[in-house]
Amino acid sequence: MTTAYGGSGDLNRSMALLWHGKNRPSRGPTPTLSLERIVDAAVNLADREGLAALSMRSVAAELSVGTMSLYRYVPGKGELLDLMLDHVNGPVEELEGHRGKDWRGTMEFIARATWEMYNQHPWLLQVNQARPILGPNGLAAFDFALASLDGLGLHDREKVAVILAIDHYVTGTARTYILKQQAVEQSGITDEEFWAAQGPIIEKAFATGAYPEVSRLEEDVFNIDGEEALEFGLRPLLDGLESFVNSKRVR
Amino acid sequence: MTTAYGGSGDLNRSMALLWHGKNRPSRGPTPTLSLERIVDAAVNLADREGLAALSMRSVAAELSVGTMSLYRYVPGKGELLDLMLDHVNGPVEELEGHRGKDWRGTMEFIARATWEMYNQHPWLLQVNQARPILGPNGLAAFDFALASLDGLGLHDREKVAVILAIDHYVTGTARTYILKQQAVEQSGITDEEFWAAQGPIIEKAFATGAYPEVSRLEEDVFNIDGEEALEFGLRPLLDGLESFVNSKRVR
DNA sequence: TCATAATAGCGTACGTCGTACCCAGATCAA
DNA sequence: TTGATCTGGGTACGACGTACGCTATTATGA
Numbered sequence: 001m002t003t004a005y006g007g008s009g010d011l012n013r014s015m016a017l018l019w020h021g022k023n024r025p026s027r028g029p030t031p032t033l034s035l036e037r038i039v040d041a042a043v044n045l046a047d048r049e050g051l052a053a054l055s056m057r058s059v060a061a062e063l064s065v066g067t068m069s070l071y072r073y074v075p076g077k078g079e080l081l082d083l084m085l086d087h088v089n090g091p092v093e094e095l096e097g098h099r100g101k102d103w104r105g106t107m108e109f110i111a112r113a114t115w116e117m118y119n120q121h122p123w124l125l126q127v128n129q130a131r132p133i134l135g136p137n138g139l140a141a142f143d144f145a146l147a148s149l150d151g152l153g154l155h156d157r158e159k160v161a162v163i164l165a166i167d168h169y170v171t172g173t174a175r176t177y178i179l180k181q182q183a184v185e186q187s188g189i190t191d192e193e194f195w196a197a198q199g200p201i202i203e204k205a206f207a208t209g210a211y212p213e214v215s216r217l218e219e220d221v222f223n224i225d226g227e228e229a230l231e232f233g234l235r236p237l238l239d240g241l242e243s244f245v246n247s248k249r250v251r
Numbered sequence: 252m253t254t255a256y257g258g259s260g261d262l263n264r265s266m267a268l269l270w271h272g273k274n275r276p277s278r279g280p281t282p283t284l285s286l287e288r289i290v291d292a293a294v295n296l297a298d299r300e301g302l303a304a305l306s307m308r309s310v311a312a313e314l315s316v317g318t319m320s321l322y323r324y325v326p327g328k329g330e331l332l333d334l335m336l337d338h339v340n341g342p343v344e345e346l347e348g349h350r351g352k353d354w355r356g357t358m359e360f361i362a363r364a365t366w367e368m369y370n371q372h373p374w375l376l377q378v379n380q381a382r383p384i385l386g387p388n389g390l391a392a393f394d395f396a397l398a399s400l401d402g403l404g405l406h407d408r409e410k411v412a413v414i415l416a417i418d419h420y421v422t423g424t425a426r427t428y429i430l431k432q433q434a435v436e437q438s439g440i441t442d443e444e445f446w447a448a449q450g451p452i453i454e455k456a457f458a459t460g461a462y463p464e465v466s467r468l469e470e471d472v473f474n475i476d477g478e479e480a481l482e483f484g485l486r487p488l489l490d491g492l493e494s495f496v497n498s499k500r501v502r
Numbered sequence: 503t504c505a506t507a508a509t510a511g512c513g514t515a516c517g518t519c520g521t522a523c524c525c526a527g528a529t530c531a532a
Numbered sequence: 533t534t535g536a537t538c539t540g541g542g543t544a545c546g547a548c549g550t551a552c553g554c555t556a557t558t559a560t561g562a
Contacts, residue, residue: 019452028538029528055519066541068521077520128377128430134453139462146464156472164427165484169416172423176415179379198385201270211390213397221407233416236491237484244487279509280557306548317512319550328549 017079018086018135033065035073039083043121046084050186051123056080081127086135088121095144103245104238106148107162110141111170115230118174122182125175153248162241169237170230177226191223268330269337269386284316286324290334294372297335301437302374307331332378337386339372346395354496355489357399358413361392362421366481369425373433376426404499413492420488421481428477442474 017035041062046054056077060067074080098109118124142163149159184190206215224232268286292313297305307328311318325331349360369375383389393414400410435441457466475483 016452019456025538027528027530027536029540031539033539056521057519060541068523068541068543069539071521072539072541126379128434134449136456136461139456139465143462143464146468150464156469157475160468160472161475161480161483164480165420165424165487168423168427168480168484169420169488170423171426172419172421173416175422175426176380176419183379201267202385205270205387205390211394213394213401214390217397217411218407221411224408224412229412229415229419232412233419233488236416236495237420237488238491239494240487240489240491243490276509276559278507278557278559280511282510284510307550308548311512319512319514320510322550323510323512 017074017083031072033063033069033073035083037063038070038073039080039087042080043084043087046123047121050182051126054123082135085124085127085129086137088117088124089135089137089141091137095141099144099147101148103148103152104242106145107166107238107241108234110145110148110163111166111230111234114167114170115174115227118171118178122178125171125179152245154245158248162245165241166234166237169233173226173230173233177229181226268325268334282323284314284320284324286334288314289321289324290331290338293331294335294338297374298372301433302377305374333386336375336378336380337388339368339375340386340388340392342388346392350395350398352399354399354403355493357396358417358489358492359485361396361399361414362417362481362485365418365421366425366478369422369429373429376422376430403496405496409499413496416492417485417488420484424477424481424484428480432477 038059042054042059045058045062049058056070057067059080060070070080074083094113098106101109145163146159149162154162205211289310293305293310296310296313300309307321308318310331311321321331325334345364349357352360396414397410400413405413456462
């Protein structure tokens, strides 16, 4: 019912793992597992059955190994989540096709790519990414975003702030719509059933006159799908940022 | 490490509890607890020690009662979270002082109030509010927001979209900064220590030349506090929304 | 007045989780 | 061949949410 913490494990261990700080030891049995296979299996399982179903036992079962075998490769579940986070940021090849375009188009592209990432991996929204653990894939994406803002006369802090503002808007929107969609799929309760269940009680509340504005709303105001909502706010946000960028531009 | 699900329990039970559908039975011992006291204790505990520390056992201990006694008042932990969510939306009195002001000022007020709510109750960001359970306090806040957009020539769907766009931006920003701050407090690892730990590995990655933009950044670009970040993006977003509203205004 | 139905508090127990600890078997250096 | 070192993983512990059922308390109806 709550959020998992990425970055909750040993920081140095997570970083070392992210940057492939591994050197096969000379002695001992040849491993049957690998870090990649574990992270892969974990991501697949989370995509398929949700974060709640992701346990060390279930990941091990997915790989047909004993639970404790995972701990030969990963210090704990927190670090595994860190690795999963960077894993879904890659591969980065498709970014390259968008180099050199206008900054606004690139930002829109990044926003939609981020949305798409959340769509494919809704569990991302449930992982408390309190500390941005910098892995290779995440860094590459960030580097790409920065490059698109070159030559506009923005300071470093302003570039970062622009990128983050868009990311925060997309993430906030995804949190609402993609988690809702996931709830529909996992609980089996459709939106209609949900509102039908709330209806009678809400009607009574409306009858008191305490919520004049809400009760006056047309029925279908909440029938907006996620993508529509994303686009609706993205345009004004980019409009506003464009004004800001233009005001900074060297004349 | 993951997010809790509000609305995961029996929907009708949650709604009934939210709207005080209680009628003291005539027989039986007089209760020592009450729904309000339980929700209060749970919110206090979550505020103080974080969502991870919120268990049915710990809430019961907070109230000096047996764990299972809670189940006389609340069907389960999911429903308790639903109640906590609506609880922190109130009291609503302070909203009234802002009625009738210009819409943009009111929206800024709502944005900052939302931010403040996340600041006081960071665990809100970790609760998977997949379905908006409508309680009295949440409905009142929503009603207030709608009222401030009256008379601008917006359709219902547009009003709702404007409110949600701002909310999503604030929530996304809070997710980044407030959860980070919480991680600092709970892990005891400061930002300096965090970056110092990542430094050596990152330096090596930079040395490969794969991340030219990021490695060129000044050191202090990430030293932005949450409020600064909120304001930075809020202004362009409102600018953009203002243009949209003006384009819709009846001439 | 008293038996009875209804309710409150909660102890016990089950199945889940993350993971500490430890040992058996495999592999290579000496 | 021997010993060091490593992999796989079994067992067990203390957390969790909560189903079940017992005891004590209360107001009602006889």
